[in-house]
Amino acid sequence: MAFRPLANYAEAIHFQSKDTSALANRPFNNGSAAAAPILRPRGVNRILLFPGSFNPPHQGHLKLLQHVFNNAGDDLNIVAAIVIMTDDDRLKDKLCTEEKPLILSREQRVNLWRGTGIPVNWVWIYDKSESEWETFRTQLSAKVRKDGIDLKFILLGGPDVIGAGGMCNPEYWKCADCITSDISRAVDFRYPNTLRQIPGCSMWERLAFDRIRLEGQIRARLQGKPAAAIEEAISAAFAKLSSISVCRRQRKPKGTVRFLPCDISLRPSDPPSSTKIRQIVATVPKEELQAKLEGIALSPAILAEYINKSQI
Secondary structure, three states: OOEEHHHHHHHHHOOOOOOOOOOOOOOHHHOOOOOOEOOOOOOOEEEEEEEEEOOOOHHHHHHHHHHHHHHOOOOOEEEEEEEOOOOOHHHHHHOOOOOOOOOOOOOHHHHHOOOOOOEEEEEEEEOOOOHHHHHHHHHHHHHHHHOOEEEEEEEOOOOOOEOOOOOHHHHOOOOOOEEEOOOOOOOOOOOOOEOOOOOOEEEOOEEOOOHHHHHHHHHOOOOOHHHHHHHHHHHHHHHHHHHOEEEEEOOOOOOOOEEEEEOHHHHOOOOOOOHHHHHHHHHHHHHHHHHOOOEEEEEEHHHHHHHHHHOO
């Protein structure tokens, strides 16, 4: 059985087998990606699913996505990530209590993600509705399964949806397993020497993994590389996994929650948030807006343009 590019499946379904060679935003930069996501025929392939309002998206969202993709652990074999926008009507309902809320359309939020230089080789910004996503996912799973490939999705959630007060229901996104980190801002369940139990979940424990099997997989993947590079990769993989904690959901759908603790010195002291950006938008003169958004929002020039046009 052959290894297969994920992007080929995604394009065939998303664009209904139309010619995509001239498109600028092909899934996973298909056709020109230097290291495109590849689905392997043996073992489980996982896609990181990152849904959210992203109203607007900010640097913390991107930092969380990159950190988790790079540090989730080789045992998961996460090959790619897909970012999904909350539907416009659900976003309006969420912000209905705010006075004159900033509400960006799904198209605008997609463009803000795309305009920031994201790692398009492994991230795809999905640009259709949540209901269309359900159809896409069903068709994708069926297509790869027909080719003998095992594909699963793991839900990425930030500290606002996974915390000591509870967590989002992963069943909404048809995921059993979740993953989070405090790289972009603090989580309320991390203490200096322990992790507080999340309601509906078991106590946290260190991740258990099969060292012999994982080492074999890494050696097979890096076959032909210098011995020193292979040993370094194995050591790095073990170090990452040894820092990870997991707990188990005790409610349906039963699955795991994986926590990737960051080096606290790397976390920003004043973390960005969509709420802070909306406050900036509400209080800063439009001629100063882009400068104030730099380093906080994704694609600040595009966001400032959207805001200024809406205020005309």
